[in-house]
Amino acid sequence: MKLVTATPSPFGRKVKVVLYETGLIDEVEIELITTTPFDTDTDLASANPMGKIPALIREQGPALYDSRVITRYLDAHAGTELYPEARIWDTLTLEATADGILEAALSMVYEHRLRPPEKVFDGWVEAQWAKAERAVTAVNARWMSHLSGPLDMGQIAIACALGYLDFRHADRNWRKGNDALDDWFAVFAQRDSMKATAPE
Numbered sequence: 001m002k003l004v005t006a007t008p009s010p011f012g013r014k015v016k017v018v019l020y021e022t023g024l025i026d027e028v029e030i031e032l033i034t035t036t037p038f039d040t041d042t043d044l045a046s047a048n049p050m051g052k053i054p055a056l057i058r059e060q061g062p063a064l065y066d067s068r069v070i071t072r073y074l075d076a077h078a079g080t081e082l083y084p085e086a087r088i089w090d091t092l093t094l095e096a097t098a099d100g101i102l103e104a105a106l107s108m109v110y111e112h113r114l115r116p117p118e119k120v121f122d123g124w125v126e127a128q129w130a131k132a133e134r135a136v137t138a139v140n141a142r143w144m145s146h147l148s149g150p151l152d153m154g155q156i157a158i159a160c161a162l163g164y165l166d167f168r169h170a171d172r173n174w175r176k177g178n179d180a181l182d183d184w185f186a187v188f189a190q191r192d193s194m195k196a197t198a199p200e
């Protein structure tokens with residue numbers, strides 16, 4: 001199998017963390033590419049018509065995307081329990097919350113990086129940050145007991161989302177007022193899978 005991704009991609013990081021946590025890391029070749037909505041990598045586009053990373057190219061069957069499909073596939077392939085049946089709806093909702101944080105945080109980056117400076121819409125950037133901030137506050141208020149339970153995909157996704165906020169939006173200081181989540185992340189970030197996949 002081949003994973004098409006980029007080192008700074010937080011969606012790609014979720015998949016790489018799963019590869020480490022499931023022990024599949026040596027079964028998957030990792031191809032690093034650069035792609036943007038204005039300059040889509042052609043190999044990537046033939047795997048994922050949306051031109052987004054990550055994509056997982058398999059020996060048989062169509063390429064898989066997006067990251068949530070790939071992580072669920074890898075969990076099933078490895079026979080692990082990152083999507084435990086007993087708490088599946090909580091796990092999926094927490095994963096969706098993390099992906100929502102990432103979508104908002106990434107669109108803030110794109111607004112500055114991809115638009116001509118005179119067309120950057122500060123109101124849009126602030127509205128996206130409001131979404132991310134609300135979600136982080138909600139996780140701190142409502143999800144700490146889930147985060148403290150056995151490892152699952154909700155935890156991995158939230159850790160990758162917080163890592164991305166540190167990487168791209170450190171000045172926004174998501175930790176302010178979210179002490180429990182800050183403490184949890186400090187421990188989770190020490191996992192080998194997280195250290196091996198830190199964005200550069």
Ligand SMILES: N[C@@H](CCC(=O)N[C@@H](CS)C(=O)NCC(=O)O)C(=O)O
Nearest residue numbers: 009011036037051052053054066067
């Ligand atoms: N929902 C997708 C989001 C993937 C995504 O937005 N990836 C970004 C990089 S982190 C990308 O490929 N951007 C290029 C583009 O949108 O053309 C997933 O979970 O895989």
